Amino acid sequence: MNGYSIPKATLGRLPQYLQYLRGLPQSDGSTISATAIAKGLSLGEVQVRKDLAAVSGAGKPKIGYVTDDLIKNLENRLGCNQLTSAVLVGAGKLGRALLDYDGFEEYGVKIIAAFDCNEQVLQMGRTSKEILPINTLDTFCTEHDVRLGIITVGQGSAQQVCDQMLECGITAIWNFAPCGLKVPNGILLKQENLALSLAYLKNQLCN
Amino acid sequence: MNGYSIPKATLGRLPQYLQYLRGLPQSDGSTISATAIAKGLSLGEVQVRKDLAAVSGAGKPKIGYVTDDLIKNLENRLGCNQLTSAVLVGAGKLGRALLDYDGFEEYGVKIIAAFDCNEQVLQMGRTSKEILPINTLDTFCTEHDVRLGIITVGQGSAQQVCDQMLECGITAIWNFAPCGLKVPNGILLKQENLALSLAYLKNQLCN
Numbered sequence: 115m116n117g118y119s120i121p122k123a124t125l126g127r128l129p130q131y132l133q134y135l136r137g138l139p140q141s142d143g144s145t146i147s148a149t150a151i152a153k154g155l156s157l158g159e160v161q162v163r164k165d166l167a168a169v170s171g172a173g174k175p176k177i178g179y180v181t182d183d184l185i186k187n188l189e190n191r192l193g194c195n196q197l198t199s200a201v202l203v204g205a206g207k208l209g210r211a212l213l214d215y216d217g218f219e220e221y222g223v224k225i226i227a228a229f230d231c232n233e234q235v236l237q238m239g240r241t242s243k244e245i246l247p248i249n250t251l252d253t254f255c256t257e258h259d260v261r262l263g264i265i266t267v268g269q270g271s272a273q274q275v276c277d278q279m280l281e282c283g284i285t286a287i288w289n290f291a292p293c294g295l296k297v298p299n300g301i302l303l304k305q306e307n308l309a310l311s312l313a314y315l316k317n318q319l320c321n
Numbered sequence: 322m323n324g325y326s327i328p329k330a331t332l333g334r335l336p337q338y339l340q341y342l343r344g345l346p347q348s349d350g351s352t353i354s355a356t357a358i359a360k361g362l363s364l365g366e367v368q369v370r371k372d373l374a375a376v377s378g379a380g381k382p383k384i385g386y387v388t389d390d391l392i393k394n395l396e397n398r399l400g401c402n403q404l405t406s407a408v409l410v411g412a413g414k415l416g417r418a419l420l421d422y423d424g425f426e427e428y429g430v431k432i433i434a435a436f437d438c439n440e441q442v443l444q445m446g447r448t449s450k451e452i453l454p455i456n457t458l459d460t461f462c463t464e465h466d467v468r469l470g471i472i473t474v475g476q477g478s479a480q481q482v483c484d485q486m487l488e489c490g491i492t493a494i495w496n497f498a499p500c501g502l503k504v505p506n507g508i509l510l511k512q513e514n515l516a517l518s519l520a521y522l523k524n525q526l527c528n
Binding site for chain 1: 329332333336337340341343361369399400405407413414415416418419421422424425427428429431468469471477478492493495499500501509511513514515516517518519520521522523524526527
């Protein structure tokens with residue numbers, strides 16, 4: 115929290131800027147213009163200028179931003195250095211893939227444990243992170259002050275898991291189950307639907 | 322192809338309607354209004370009416386659509402009954418999770434094989450689908466007329482895999498590697514960035 119507020123839509127784009135800048139070949143003191151960033155990300159230039167101004171002030175005329183400074187400002191604004199803890203429920207293949215993916219920490223999120231009701235999964239855990247029985251979720255979330263939950267169970271039990279997460283004090287949910295979830299006002303919900311993404315691509319291909 | 326064209330944005334929403342309708346409790350002859358669908362999906366009513374009209378004509382006044390008919394029309398328009406073959410390169414955890422996920426076929430896409438250059442992965446393949454050496458990609462794609470490719474390798478080799486896919490005749494790419502890809506005009510590219518989704522949720526949570 116930097117004492118001023120940024121529109122949600124802008125906030126949603128900041129990780130994308132950060133990812134883009136981190137991916138550039140860099141040398142000390144190198145600079146980049148809002149125009150170049152807009153082009154690299156296929157975004158509108160006006161929007162990029164506005165977004166970056168909210169985070170890093172206006173760039174220098176004809177020069178733009180010092181890349182390293184811009185990266186630091188984005189990281190600070192996104193709280194990349196303050197890890198937010200998340201838990202995951204449903205330690206099947208997708209769940210374990212996410213659990214082992216280390217790219218989340220670069221954006222300030224760490225999945226600290228996974229939960230499952232399937233004893234076989236609990237035993238076969240070959241991941242570096244704990245897979246715990248689902249009935250310990252409440253205690254765990256309280257102890258670790260977890261507010262972010264990831265759902266990777268099947269459609270049949272997603273709403274139940276969601277309700278359970280809310281009871282444990284979780285206020286933001288990332289749902290991979292292919293179904294909508296009902297959450298009260300004030301709870302953040304992001305629906306991830308991989309099948310829809312692929313269907314979209316197929317449609318474009320066939321039409 | 323039904324002989325008339327639908328705007329791309331509309332096409333992009335059709336799988337979402339289909340998913341919603343399939344998830345409803347149904348009985349023979351049950352009907353649903355555009356208003357109810359709009360509400361269920363948190364979309365604008367005008368947009369929903371327009372989208373559905375493009376696929377299934379106007380609904381009956383005060384009644385709407387016969388749900389089963391609407392589902393059939395959407396399925397036909399989306400070609401759900403004509404499976405499009407896809408291949409996946411990068412049979413790590415995420416790749417194998419996608420490979421085993423059977424929800425894609427409901428939207429008319431079937432991942433028919435995965436490719437990897439890691440011999441260990443090739444041997445440990447406990448999935449029902451083939452994991453083949455990457456140097457056979459070209460022959461395989463030609464033989465099976467594959468035009469859709471999924472990239473689940475790391476950032477370091479994603480562009481190389483992408484180029485290789487294009488050489489094999491693939492024209493639509495779904496990229497999970499956390500980096501942008503360069504593709505020529507006319508090639509469809511959908512970037513999936515799981516870390517950005519999570520970062521977005523975290524930002525909303527902390528601001």
